[in-house]
Amino acid sequence: MNVPDIVGPGLDVLFCGINPGLLSAAKGQHFARPGNRFWPALHRSGFTPRLMSPAEQDELLRYGLGITNLVARPTARADELTAEELRAGGERLTALARRYRPKVVAVVGVTAYRAAFGRKAAAIGPQEETIASARLWVLPNPSGLNAHYQLPALAEVFGRLRSEIAQAH
Template sequence: MLFCGINPGLMSAATGHHFARPGNRFWPALHASGFTPRQLRPDEESELPSYGLGITNVVERATARADELDDEEYRLGGEALRAKVGRLRPAWLAVLGIGAYRTAFDDRAARVGPQESMLGPTRIWVLPSPSGLNAHWTPKSLAAEFARLREAAWRPDAG
């Protein structure tokens, strides 16, 4: 499973760790959904491979808010992400942010959840952004969507 955030926030850029801003709900959702046996801290992201997980971003440029990125950055980031997935060949790519996915992959009809399109053998699931700015997804509903992905991904027939 390769998790893919939108882009580094300023705190993540400063610390060198994904989802580093206090209050970001990625790490709590990852644990609450059953992906990890305990809640990891951002500085423990190097433990993710031991759980069969990886982490990256669509766009590498750090910003205070994702809405500072333009469509071209998303498109170029989508191309780079396709190449990365081609090299790494994860069973699943989980993109954290519906808007980022729609723009990077030119799929305006995409919804949160499993996607019909694939990147070679890699299946795609779009998760809500765990940013605190995405408040209509509560911590509980965010963890539930992560759990739906985990359950689908770890089924024997999931690929």
């Protein structure tokens, strides 16, 4: 099954995951694995008024949020992707941002961002460059495999992005 882009014009944030995991691909839902912390981080940081499930991903649009992936091909682990796939994903993400013009593009996964855009020194947080006309943020990967960021720290970084957007309104 394909995991659809949840996009529309005028989004506050277009979140961009790396690629679907096998369960996400089977369900056609972003961040579908129960141990993934994307949905809890989204809620704890104030982007959504309640904890949403992956099955409710279409409702993100009503909150000014969208979601896509750098690479459509599902894998068990993101490190199975090739550098070429990630670079092509960066080009695709740039085209999506050009078409839909979100205020911010937030790439969820610093290692994938570095590979997709050739930014070897990129760190978590706001970036100096833009994607099309959108501000660019890099957020930590919310996968349970990322031991560097537990949910409170993940929610804090998502919350910094949320605060920047709130100040811009």
